[in-house]
Amino acid sequence: MPIIMDSKWFSVLNKSTPSIMFRFLLLCCLVAAWCLGAGASICSAQQGEQTAELPDKISGTESPPQVQSYSITIKGNSSIKEKDLRKAAAGELLMFEQRAYRKADIDDAAFQMRSAYLQAGYAFALVDYTYEKKGDHIEVIFDIQEGPRVIVENIVFQGNRNIAADKLLSFFGEPAKTWGRKQQTIFVESAVRDGINMIRDHYRGEGFIDVVVKNPDLSFNENRSGVTITIAIEEGPQYIISDVQLQGDLLPGLAPGLDKIKNELTGKPYYVRRKLFLRTSLEDAYDAVGYAEANVAIEVIQQDEPGRIILDAVITSGTQVRIADVVISGNDSTKESFIKDRLQLKPGDIYTRGKKMESFRKLYDSGLFAKISMELSGPREDGSRILEVEVEELPTREYFVEPGWGSYEQLRLRAGAFEKNLFGIGKNGRIDGLVSMKGETISLSYTDPWLLQTAISMNVPLYFESRDEPSYTSDEAALSVLFSRKFSKNLTLSTGYQYKMTQLSNLADDSVLQKEEEDYNKGTVGIQAIWDSRDDIFYPAAGLRLASSFDISLPALGSEIEFGRITLGCRYFIQLPQEYILGLRATTGLIIPLGDQSFIPISERFFNGGDNTVRSYQHSELGPKDENNEPTGGLGYNVFSIELRKRFYKNFATTLYVDAGNVSPNKSLLANDFMPYASGSDLLDDTLNDFFSEFRFGIGIGFQYLLPVGPIRIDVAYNPDPAEIWNEDNWAFHFSLGMAF
Numbered sequence: 001m002p003i004i005m006d007s008k009w010f011s012v013l014n015k016s017t018p019s020i021m022f023r024f025l026l027l028c029c030l031v032a033a034w035c036l037g038a039g040a041s042i043c044s045a046q047q048g049e050q051t052a053e054l055p056d057k058i059s060g061t062e063s064p065p066q067v068q069s070y071s072i073t074i075k076g077n078s079s080i081k082e083k084d085l086r087k088a089a090a091g092e093l094l095m096f097e098q099r100a101y102r103k104a105d106i107d108d109a110a111f112q113m114r115s116a117y118l119q120a121g122y123a124f125a126l127v128d129y130t131y132e133k134k135g136d137h138i139e140v141i142f143d144i145q146e147g148p149r150v151i152v153e154n155i156v157f158q159g160n161r162n163i164a165a166d167k168l169l170s171f172f173g174e175p176a177k178t179w180g181r182k183q184q185t186i187f188v189e190s191a192v193r194d195g196i197n198m199i200r201d202h203y204r205g206e207g208f209i210d211v212v213v214k215n216p217d218l219s220f221n222e223n224r225s226g227v228t229i230t231i232a233i234e235e236g237p238q239y240i241i242s243d244v245q246l247q248g249d250l251l252p253g254l255a256p257g258l259d260k261i262k263n264e265l266t267g268k269p270y271y272v273r274r275k276l277f278l279r280t281s282l283e284d285a286y287d288a289v290g291y292a293e294a295n296v297a298i299e300v301i302q303q304d305e306p307g308r309i310i311l312d313a314v315i316t317s318g319t320q321v322r323i324a325d326v327v328i329s330g331n332d333s334t335k336e337s338f339i340k341d342r343l344q345l346k347p348g349d350i351y352t353r354g355k356k357m358e359s360f361r362k363l364y365d366s367g368l369f370a371k372i373s374m375e376l377s378g379p380r381e382d383g384s385r386i387l388e389v390e391v392e393e394l395p396t397r398e399y400f401v402e403p404g405w406g407s408y409e410q411l412r413l414r415a416g417a418f419e420k421n422l423f424g425i426g427k428n429g430r431i432d433g434l435v436s437m438k439g440e441t442i443s444l445s446y447t448d449p450w451l452l453q454t455a456i457s458m459n460v461p462l463y464f465e466s467r468d469e470p471s472y473t474s475d476e477a478a479l480s481v482l483f484s485r486k487f488s489k490n491l492t493l494s495t496g497y498q499y500k501m502t503q504l505s506n507l508a509d510d511s512v513l514q515k516e517e518e519d520y521n522k523g524t525v526g527i528q529a530i531w532d533s534r535d536d537i538f539y540p541a542a543g544l545r546l547a548s549s550f551d552i553s554l555p556a557l558g559s560e561i562e563f564g565r566i567t568l569g570c571r572y573f574i575q576l577p578q579e580y581i582l583g584l585r586a587t588t589g590l591i592i593p594l595g596d597q598s599f600i601p602i603s604e605r606f607f608n609g610g611d612n613t614v615r616s617y618q619h620s621e622l623g624p625k626d627e628n629n630e631p632t633g634g635l636g637y638n639v640f641s642i643e644l645r646k647r648f649y650k651n652f653a654t655t656l657y658v659d660a661g662n663v664s665p666n667k668s669l670l671a672n673d674f675m676p677y678a679s680g681s682d683l684l685d686d687t688l689n690d691f692f693s694e695f696r697f698g699i700g701i702g703f704q705y706l707l708p709v710g711p712i713r714i715d716v717a718y719n720p721d722p723a724e725i726w727n728e729d730n731w732a733f734h735f736s737l738g739m740a741f
Contacts, residue, residue, distance in 0.1 A: 526551025
């Protein structure tokens with residue numbers, strides 16, 4: 001109950017309380033009681049309001065049914081498919097489902113559908129909807145009135161005295177087209193607005209800084225299927241830079257450079273960015289000779305002649321900054337010498353912003369630092385400054401365990417450790433091991449990313465491998481010294497030397513093309529060039545990758561066998577409409593026996609077939625086989641593939657593909673009854689004669705789930721013409737990681 005106080009209460013207090021203190025205490029108690037009563041009244045009022053708002057929640061014992069289902073229907077659309085309209089509003093429809101079926105999300109979805117119509121040229125399209133709740137079901141119906149598709153019949157410019165209409169038309173680009181007997185431009189209001197903005201920018205870039213490009217006048221024909229767009233332009237005067245005046249601290253040594261800057265601007269149309277260009281050019285010129293704190297103030301002076309202006313620049317050079325010393329901090333793991341080697345500013349150097357930015361680039365390129373700051377201390381007595389460099393280091397050590405699966409190796413596990421700042425000087429060290437159902441590998445490597453402070457990187461890998469192949473088992477140990485340099489964003493060249501010791505076992509006694517010792521040592525030098533412009537290394541949608549390599553093994557290099565090897569490869573990806581991707585692949589290789597070499601060990605030959613080559617075959621199973629039905633390999637091979645890719649749902653993708661490939665020699669082996677060759681020249685002749693013969697094909701479908709480290713892939717491929725003589729299968733199934741190419 002609320003407590004009510006009126007004047008009678010206060011009169012009672014005044015008559016009956018002899019003490020002022022007592023009256024004060026009693027008054028405080030009454031005020032507190034009133035506050036409590038008022039609070040209770042407010043709570044009662046709020047409760048009453050809730051009761052008034054939700055009478056159905058207290059009027060009975062049963063709650064209304066919760067929404068269990070919903071339906072969305074789209075009607076009235078004939079020009080745009082329902083799936084495309086749902087795609088246009090996919091985000092809003094998803095939020096509708098996730099946020100308790102809010103009507104506001106349906107309103108947003110209708111807006112997105114109408115936007116899709118506007119982008120397709122249906123300028124009068126309307127998208128209405130009904131939202132009705134029936135028990136535990138919500139029914140949404142989108143009602144579409146498409147209207148006609150509007151074609152731009154003409155664009156007329158008015159007032160353009162200085163810039164031709166053809167030039168202005170070019171700023172409307174090439175919006176979506178409708179194709180019939182002739183090419184026609186559809187009307188898209190947003191494209192018209194963009195074109196007008198570009199016209200305005202172009203005028204200002206030509207010096208018409210007061211230009212006014214008015215909103216377009218749209219004149220539709222009788223059935224509203226065509227429109228004429230009229231754009232009125234008030235050009236105003238063209239502003240030209242008649243002179244550039246330099247004042248202040250003018251250094252005689254900079255005179256030629258300053259004159260060049262003036263000449264680049266004099267006589268050119270004026271717009272606001274010209275001021276920025278002049279300021280930046282002057283500051284850079286002074287910075288290059290050590291005046292890093294130079295300041296340039298520019299004033300635009302209008303002359304009496306309309307449209308003629310002067311740029312007046314006042315230069316304050318400040319003092320020339322020279323580095324007295326460099327102080328490094330924050331480097332807990334990285335040696336100070338490593339950081340100083342990458343700084344372009346040394347004690348005694350003149351300080352410039354250009355050298356500072358280059359120092360930033362080189363330090364960040366090392367990949368060792370999360371944050372870098374460079375500041376100059378206050379001037380010393382001689383005017384020199386101390387460069388204070390503070391770094392924040394990134395973690396440099398990484399441990400990894402990578403389980404995997406290969407179509408041939410089956411279950412496999414890779415584990416190891418990587419350190420990218422060995423000894424605190426930015427060198428890389430790596431150790432890893434791989435175990436699979438077909439073998440084991442352990443490798444160690446040391447990498448110097450900047451050999452002798454150059455752009456050349458050096459890698460020294462050492463590995464030991466034991467592996468079971470279909471036709472043999474090999475045990476290898478190899479040491480390499482490899483050098484590479486990135487010449488551009490896309491081009492990398494590599495060269496190096498490798499010494500490898502190989503032991504072969506489980507060979508058939510009459511293995512084709514193999515004789516003499518089963519163990520050999522090989523010394524090889526080689527060179528490789530790679531051009532890679534793909535937009536993604538795991539699942540590219542566009543770009544080109546070209547690879548070529550040549551290596552040679554000779555006795556002078558410590559080799560017991562003599563031959564050369566050439567490989568060429570091309571992968572090309574084209575983005576098609578509707579998010580389809582076309583992938584093309586061509587790979588070829590040739591081994592050339594040298595000297596008295598009349599055979600090539602089986603572990604050095606080319607093999608074909610498998611999840612990454614011709615997918616209608618199991619690993620290395622394509623091509624000639626011996627009496628034990630084991631693949632023999634060859635001195636030449638080819639692989640060609642065409643693949644259509646499509647991501648159809650989130651991270652799920654599918655591919656349709658055709659592979660073709662061969663191994664050479666092939667027919668000649670049959671003609672010679674698999675007899676060993678007497679000379680390397682005969683072996684090479686047969687290889688070249690058969691190089692483009694006996695191609696085998698694979699036609700298939702694949703499914704992928706895309707992960708950040710590459711896709712999980714399933715391929716099923718059909719062999720349309722299996723060779724009975726080699727006991728080939730009609731079908732092959734592969735489960736592996738990564739794309740085929």
